[in-house]
Amino acid sequence: MSLLTLARAFGALGLSFTLGIGAASAAEIRIGQVAPYSGPLAPTGKHVGAGIQLYFDKVNASGGVNGNTLRLVTRDDAYKSDETIKQVGELIANEAPLALCGLVGTGNVTKLLNSGVIDKAGIPVVGARTGAAHLRRPAPALLFHARASYGSEVRAMVQQMHSMGINDVAVFYQDDAFGKDGLEGAKTALKEAGMKLVATGAYTKNSTDVSAAVNTIAKAMPMGVIMVSNTAASAAFVAAFRPANPATQLIALSVTDGPQVAERIGNKMARGLGVTQVVPDPVGGASPLAQEVRKAWAEHPQEGIDLNHTVLEGYLMAKVLVEGIRRAGPEPTRARLASALNAMQGFDVGGLRIGYTPEDHDGAHYTEITVLDRNGRPIK
Structure with missing residues (x-):
């Protein structure tokens, strides 16, 4: 098989085939995020993306997942639903990601699913910043939540x-x-x-x-x-x-x-x-997940971003996604990933448990109420 043919085969799996001079070949798993990186919700999109990248950095530093490295590919939709559909379509066509992660907005995700782009590509969406009931019952086949409902x-x-x-x-x-x-x-x-x-x-x-x-x-x-x-x-x-x-x-x-x-x-x-x-306090919290994210942050700081709940939510999304990829095996496909996620039960992400069935993609149920203190920081 030629290198070109092999590269095309990897692309169909959401992988890229890379060769380094004097180094062994390695597969790169691409994950897409389409979210607001401009406009009024730009900080949200950026912070979710920073959390995803933080976990990818942690995993890649430890040898990747099943020997494959992870790369996050981002696109800006400015929190506009039509732009979400456009950017997702182009990202799928041009980058062939294995999955999407960290989408933002109920209306954006709703219109994206209704457009048929996700079903046509058969691409799982793991983690979206929405808690809307109509995106949970009945469970969309390829949308896997990692946060509690509204x-x-x-x-x-x-x-x-x-x-x-x-x-x-x-x-x-x-x-x-x-x-x-x-x-x-x-x-x-x-x-x-x-x-x-x-x-x-x-x-x-x-x-x-x-x-x-x-x-x-x-x-x-x-x-x-x-x-x-x-x-x-x-x-x-x-x-x-x-x-x-x-x-x-x-x-x-x-x-x-x-x-x-x-x-x-x-x-x-x-x-x-x-x-x-919908996630524990990443700065002062004592949960295993909070301690884990602080350690990862110290080792892989994300430039221009402060550690906060939104970053931790992105980190949690990525952790669930990577566990699904790990369970899908060394040559994951979109279909294998979806099957692995549907079979995931009671996955401990650090004091919180995430699980799915084909009929239930809620994933998480954690909620707590915080209050802003005199320094603008959330406290219990």
């Missing part, structure tokens, strides 16, 4: 507010599939807890114009606000709402990066903001 996060928020004696609650949400999923989850959880939904206020995706939502919610004088919003919009809402409503408890979904909110509006304004988390 429903789980919202229930944790409602339970926390209920324990604080809060009864009248408003919901601030993004006016798209992501926000509406969270809104419906909040309605259900509030009803079950016997609490009142007194107002809702929405904003447009990729916008930080939250003035209408602030006015509507402020008029209802809620005791608490559930925020189903991204980082930029969350920061804008807190900055506009809080000065006149300092006693109202605000809790945002995990897609809001608390320290980024503090950077945008200042530590004093952000202090006391609650944020749900």
Whole structure:
């Protein structure tokens, strides 16, 4: 078989065949990430990608997975759904990745799956920054989650507010599939807890114009606000709402990066903001996963990035993906990877367990609520 024929064969597997002068040949497994690297959610895409790269660096430094090295190939979709579809299609055609990892956005992932691009390529998507119910039931064949659902996060928020004696609650949400999923989850959880939904206020995706939502919610004088919003919009809402409503408890979904909110509006304004988390604290946490990521960070720091929950989420996604690749054998294909993931049960990622069946791709259920301290850092 010629080198050209062999290289083409490896490309069909999502591998690249590389030759080094005076060195043995080695296979490189390419993994694709399409996420916002520009626009209002650029920090999110970059931090998820940094977490993935961190784990790849750790694995590659130890000899790779089944002797193969890992390479992350990224593309920017600017948090625009049509661009997600375009960039994924081009990445699959030009780079032949074995899998995708670290996608961002409910609407983006929903439109991507509906486009047929994923099914046509038969390419697994391991880890997406979305917790929407419609992306879990029924389980999409090739989407494997590594975070808790928005429903789980919202229930944790409602339970926390209920324990604080809060009864009248408003919901601030993004006016798209992501926000509406969270809104419906909040309605259900509030009803079950016997609490009142007194107002809702929405904003447009990729916008930080939250003035209408602030006015509507402020008029209802809620005791608490559930925020189903991204980082930029969350920061804008807190900055506009809080000065006149300092006693109202605000809790945002995990897609809001608390320290980024503090950077945008200042530590004093952000202090006391609650944020749900779907991974343990990577900086001060005592879990085995947190200790592992800190050690990896010390050995393979990612330039221009601070270690945070979003980075750890990317790291967790990559760890699940690599375990699937390991179980798929020395010559993994997309189909073998999907089969390996569907058979993964109780995989311990460091104090958390991840597992899938063909009918259930939820993967993880971990949630906790943190509060920003006076330094803009999340604490329990």
